[in-house]
Amino acid sequence: MSLTSPSIETTPPTPQGLLSLRESPLRPPCAAEERIFHWRGVNTPPPSTIDHLVIQFLANISNQASLRETSSYGSGLRKFHIFCDIFSIPEADRLPASFELLHSFALWAVSDSSATEHFLESTTTEIVPFEPVSISVARKYLSAIRAWHLAQGWPPPLSPEHFTRINWSLRGMENLQGTRRRPIRPPITLHMLAAIKATLRTDQPFDACIWAMSSCAFFGMMRFGEVTVNTHASFNKSKHITRKDVHLGFDLTGKPYARLDLPQAKTTKSGETQSIFIVEQGDLCPIQALRNLAEIVPALPDDPLFSWRDSKGVIRPMVKTRAIESINSILTAWNWGTTFGHSFRIGGASFYLANKVDPEIVRIAGRWKSLAYETYIRAFEQVATQHLGGLANIHTSQS
Secondary structure: OOOOOOOOOOOOOOOOOOOOOOOOOOOOOOOHHHHHHHOOOOOOOOOOOOOOHHHHHHHHHHHHHOOOOOHHHHHHHHHHHHHHHHOOOOHHHOOOOOHHHHHHHHHHHOOOHHHOHHHHHHHOOOOOOOOOOOHHHHHHHHHHHHHHHHHOOOOOOOOHHHHHHHHHHHHHHHHHHOOOOOOOOOEOOHHHHHHHHHHOOOOOHHHHHHHHHHHHHHHOOOOHHHHOEOOHHHOOOOOOOEHHHEEEEEOOOOOEEEEEEEOOOOOOOOOOOEEEEEEOOHHHOHHHHHHHHHHHOOOOOOOEOOEEEOOOOOEEEOEHHHHHHHHHHHHHHOOOOOOOOOEHHHHHHHHHHHOOOOHHHHHHHOOOOOOOHHHHHHHHOOOHHHHHOOHHHHHHHHO
């Protein structure tokens, strides 16, 4: 049996997703952590210093250095402008933003279609797209918009009283969401993985890292938190996988494999190491992706395994929010929905089951203590027809 990836068509459709950010000269392409500085509005902020070049220079460099971690702000700012595009908010009303606008944004950010479907069916034919996040993430989005205002020379857009009113609404939405189950994230498929690779420029540091983590997460059935960190500052070599934790070798048949040793995993006790084994997989090979990463982003043994170099040559661990944003933007361009993100872990399990790998092998390789019913069904539903389809036709023809 071969698990080599089949040939897959990799020509993307025209991106027309409702949740895509519209192009604007006010929002030039830049790294996520630079958006609060480079994305601007049409209004001119009031002066904050005297009209002197030296003082204005000092104000500018202090503004740039006031925040140590801004990459997570980039995601919130992008989502805010997507919201404004959906609801046709004029550029002049986005910066500075009103309480009414930000209250509306917070409500939309945490909602999904199930909260409004009955109302919309009876009142309008308008399609309102959603891409919900948790209540805590929505609050971080508001912090991002606050930081954007300050970085652009505007006062904070929300007063303490405004925050109290928004938190009241968010608490209500949280109570409502507690009565219904959040939809399960769909799995990444092999076609999606091929599309990710086809879109990325793997000779560039950031894209090389995205591809390596995507390929390893899929074929190694890894949790997304095992290939990313929450923030740049949160990387810890005793908890996160590093370059020295990758071991290349050959099995008894002489075929290459890679072993990735996780210093800390969700299902292990403190101090225990958990190993992931990956093998060659044709054009989407995770081993080749790791070799490419090592070549494009050389690093020290204790540096993060899934890391890239910024324009200054500084090694950066891959931050979860930025990785999700990058992958979701690709999937959106290929017309795949990203409402709740996609699971690489279940996607890998689906791929192996489709290739008739023994479920017990999938359980061991995926490091499940037991192949839980829900986990198995989530994977099996993707390949059920391959195992169960057409049987009635066979028996009918024989009778």
